[in-house]
Amino acid sequence: MGRDRHIRFTRFELEVMKALWELGRASIKELQESLPEPKRVAYTTVQTIVYRLEKKGAVERAGKAGNAHVFEPLVKRQAAHRRLIDELLNLFGGSARPLMAHLAESGKLSLDDLREAEGLLAQPGKVVTPAAPDRAAGKKRAVAGRRKAGARK
Amino acid sequence: MGRDRHIRFTRFELEVMKALWELGRASIKELQESLPEPKRVAYTTVQTIVYRLEKKGAVERAGKAGNAHVFEPLVKRQAAHRRLIDELLNLFGGSARPLMAHLAESGKLSLDDLREAEGLLAQPGKVVTPAAPDRAAGKKRAVAGRRKAGARK
DNA sequence: TACAGTTTACTACAACTGTAGTAGCCTGCC
DNA sequence: GGCAGGCTACTACAGTTGTAGTAAACTGTA
Numbered sequence: 001m002g003r004d005r006h007i008r009f010t011r012f013e014l015e016v017m018k019a020l021w022e023l024g025r026a027s028i029k030e031l032q033e034s035l036p037e038p039k040r041v042a043y044t045t046v047q048t049i050v051y052r053l054e055k056k057g058a059v060e061r062a063g064k065a066g067n068a069h070v071f072e073p074l075v076k077r078q079a080a081h082r083r084l085i086d087e088l089l090n091l092f093g094g095s096a097r098p099l100m101a102h103l104a105e106s107g108k109l110s111l112d113d114l115r116e117a118e119g120l121l122a123q124p125g126k127v128v129t130p131a132a133p134d135r136a137a138g139k140k141r142a143v144a145g146r147r148k149a150g151a152r153k
Numbered sequence: 154m155g156r157d158r159h160i161r162f163t164r165f166e167l168e169v170m171k172a173l174w175e176l177g178r179a180s181i182k183e184l185q186e187s188l189p190e191p192k193r194v195a196y197t198t199v200q201t202i203v204y205r206l207e208k209k210g211a212v213e214r215a216g217k218a219g220n221a222h223v224f225e226p227l228v229k230r231q232a233a234h235r236r237l238i239d240e241l242l243n244l245f246g247g248s249a250r251p252l253m254a255h256l257a258e259s260g261k262l263s264l265d266d267l268r269e270a271e272g273l274l275a276q277p278g279k280v281v282t283p284a285a286p287d288r289a290a291g292k293k294r295a296v297a298g299r300r301k302a303g304a305r306k
Numbered sequence: 307t308a309c310a311g312t313t314t315a316c317t318a319c320a321a322c323t324g325t326a327g328t329a330g331c332c333t334g335c336c
Numbered sequence: 337g338g339c340a341g342g343c344t345a346c347t348a349c350a351g352t353t354g355t356a357g358t359a360a361a362c363t364g365t366a
Contacts, residue, residue, distance in 0.1 A: 010323060014244060028343080045325045047344080052323090067332055067343055078255070081245070085255050088241055091167060092234070096261045097269060102231070102238050104273040108249045111274055114267055117253040121264055163353060181313080198355045200314080205353090220313055220362055 006083075007056050007075060014080075015039060016049050020059060021077040027068040159236060160209050160228055167233075168192060169202050173212060174230040180221040 009017060019034045020026060026034070032046040050071060053059045062072040092098045103109040162170060172187045173179060179187070185199040203224060206212045215225040245251040256262040 018244060042326055081255055082259060084241055088237055089261060091171065096256050097266050100266055100270040101273060102234055103249050104270050106235060108242060109270060109274065113250050113253055114271055116250060117257050117262060118267055120254060120257040195356055
């Protein structure tokens with residue numbers, strides 16, 4: 001019965017997950033060091049967060065590097081993001097429109113961004129219906145194939 | 154020039170604020186009753202949240218209706234939403250693009266939404282200064298009276 | 307004016323979060 | 337084989353959040 005887990009991340013947990021998603025896999029130390037300057041906390045603090053994430057089933061130990069455990073995310077970035085977005089959307093009454101309006105108003109949205117989104121919507125392969133099997137909301141998480149950290153940014 | 158502080162809302166606080174924004178002004182009772190069925194909690198629970206919101210400066214008492222206090226939001230919905238969005242955006246590396254991609258992928262975005270956003274961007278009245286270095290998202294988090302020795306328990 | 311019902315003001319408290327210290331277990335190195 | 341250091345496992349603790357109970361204050365009504 002290990003179906004969909006509705007893991008909820010706290011701010012700091014998200015911060016750590018973000019780092020882990022970025023790195024793909026990492027030791028506590030690496031995670032700590034990858035945290036942006038302003039939020040660089042004690043090693044053991046990061047450790048605690050990672051342990052909690054492990055208990056929540058958001059990460060897992062994937063071998064060791066010397067004496068240190070190496071962790072890997074079990075929850076996919078996409079899934080987590082989607083959840084966050086859904087929550088935000090819900091606050092806006094479920095519609096993306098007000099969100100877009102805000103984005104536009106605050107200058108966070110460029111015409112280019114819009115064009116790209118338009119392109120995505122137009123893509124026939126990207127059926128807008130929940131038909132995509134691979135990226136279907138993490139349901140059957142059979143952790144097996146892990147992909148390298150997406151090279152975005 | 155109400156330089157509004159960056160008040161951070163918890164999930165439930167947001168829920169209550171949402172109700173208050175919706176109603177404009179309301180008593181505890183009205184707020185409680187306006188909460189969507191599933192999250193209808195005890196009267197005093199709502200009361201506690203409202204009091205906390207008051208302490209945070211997010212709402213204020215605006216007269217009474219009979220024996221009951223009537224509360225009004227001090228924080229504007231827009232401001233709060235913007236903050237939330239900024240946070241989410243930050244998680245996405247600051248760019249709205251991945252956010253849009255998710256929205257598009259999950260079918261939350263329609264072409265109409267895009268058209269509308271485009272319209273907003275085109276509006277000359279809305280000076281969308283892309284140079285607005287308003288990315289000062291929460292840094293000097295002071296706010297909230299530091300009440301010392303609470304010595305609860 | 308005396309009540310009964312409605313509200314308010316406080317108080318309580320456990321779970322969750324952020325932050326970190328400490329004792330001991332491994333490992334590579336001499 | 338013995339150490340120095342890096343890590344791991346635990347433990348700690350205060351502040352935040354979710355949830356609510358209770359006694360005292362207020363108010364409209366008979």
